[in-house]
Structures are given as structure tokens and as C-alpha cells.
Amino acid sequence: MFGVPTLRPFLTAAVLCLAALSSANAQSMISVKGSTVNMRTKPTTASEIMWELKRGYPLKVLQRKGRWLQVVDFEGDRGWVARSLTGKTPHYVVKSKTANMRSGPGTNNRIVGKAQYGDLMRTRAKRSGWAQVQSADGKKGWISQKLLWGF
Known part of the structure; x- marks a missing residue:
């Protein structure tokens, strides 16, 4: 059929976009x-x-x-x-039994400390699957984000 295009596809797309944004929010x-x-x-x-x-x-x-x-x-x-x-201040909780805190983002960097399950850490930076965190006592180090939960 020729003539004016129907608005149904556009309305459906708009509703889906709003639903996705609402869910993400x-x-x-x-x-x-x-x-x-x-x-x-x-x-x-x-x-x-x-x-x-x-x-x-x-x-x-x-x-x-x-x-x-x-x-x-x-x-x-x-x-x-x-x-x-x-x-919205970003923090992580350690979700593994123990986590090595390293001097840089990667397993090739030296261990500067350890964190335990449930430890609360302030997020300072993120890089390539690693997070630089700071413990309650002020110690800073990098931990793999696979061992953490939060943002």
C-alpha cells in the first residue's frame, strides 16, 4: 500500500527505548x-x-x-x-575469600596488601578490568574487578 507511512513502528521503537532507559536507570x-x-x-x-x-x-x-x-x-x-x-560515591566490597592488593593494575605488579571477604573499599580509579581502591585504614592498591562487587 502506498501513501503516508504508519507511525506504529516508530511508536513501538520509542516505547522500547523508554523501557530500556527506565530499566537501566x-x-x-x-x-x-x-x-x-x-x-x-x-x-x-x-x-x-x-x-x-x-x-x-x-x-x-x-x-x-x-x-x-x-x-x-x-x-x-x-x-x-x-x-x-x-x-553516588563509588565503592566496592570484596567478594572473594581474599584479594591481593597490587602496586598497579595487573598480576605482574607486586602485592602491597591483602583484602578479605566483605571488606569495604573506596574506588579511586579503574583501568582494564582493575580497580584502584583504598581501604578504611588508608592503604591503596589495585584489585581485579572480578574479585569485587560495586562501582
Whole structure:
């Protein structure tokens, strides 16, 4: 059929693009901004506290509900945190039993320290699958991103 092209393909493409952007936005990473933040079972301060999270702890956002964020941590625990107590300062959590901290991004660099499962590390730089991190005691080093969870 000849004539004016239908808008259906364009509308379908636009809807799919918006859905993809919405999904990508919902799956963003955040970190705890407050000194200690409660992860709760429901999006209300009256709900049960599951965990107390330290400043910098990275979380993946699953959905937003008003002033609350549903999040998941590196162990797969899901809960709710107040949006106002979160930020975008990048951090990692060590997800392997131990991780070598190296002087540069690669296994050919010397080991300058060790990190343990669950250690919280401030992200300083990223390069070729490696992250330069800083521990709570100030020690800096590079760790393979395969051994880390966060951003």
C-alpha cells in the first residue's frame, strides 16, 4: 500500500527505548551516604531492620517507591533504604575469600596488601578490568574487578 507511512513502528521503537532507559536507570548503583543506614524489609521506618550498612556500602537499585529505594547487596540480600541517605560515591566490597592488593593494575605488579571477604573499599580509579581502591585504614592498591562487587 502506498501513501503516508504508519507511525506504529516508530511508536513501538520509542516505547522500547523508554523501557530500556527506565530499566537501566532502575538498576543503577548507589552507596550509603549516612554514617549508618538501616536496610529495612519494607519502604517505611516502621518496618523491621534487616541490616545496618556503613558509609560507602555499595548497593544496586532495583526499584524506586517515593522516598525509598529497593536495593540488593553483593550477597543478594534485598531490602529498602531511604533515598536521602544514599549517594553516588563509588565503592566496592570484596567478594572473594581474599584479594591481593597490587602496586598497579595487573598480576605482574607486586602485592602491597591483602583484602578479605566483605571488606569495604573506596574506588579511586579503574583501568582494564582493575580497580584502584583504598581501604578504611588508608592503604591503596589495585584489585581485579572480578574479585569485587560495586562501582
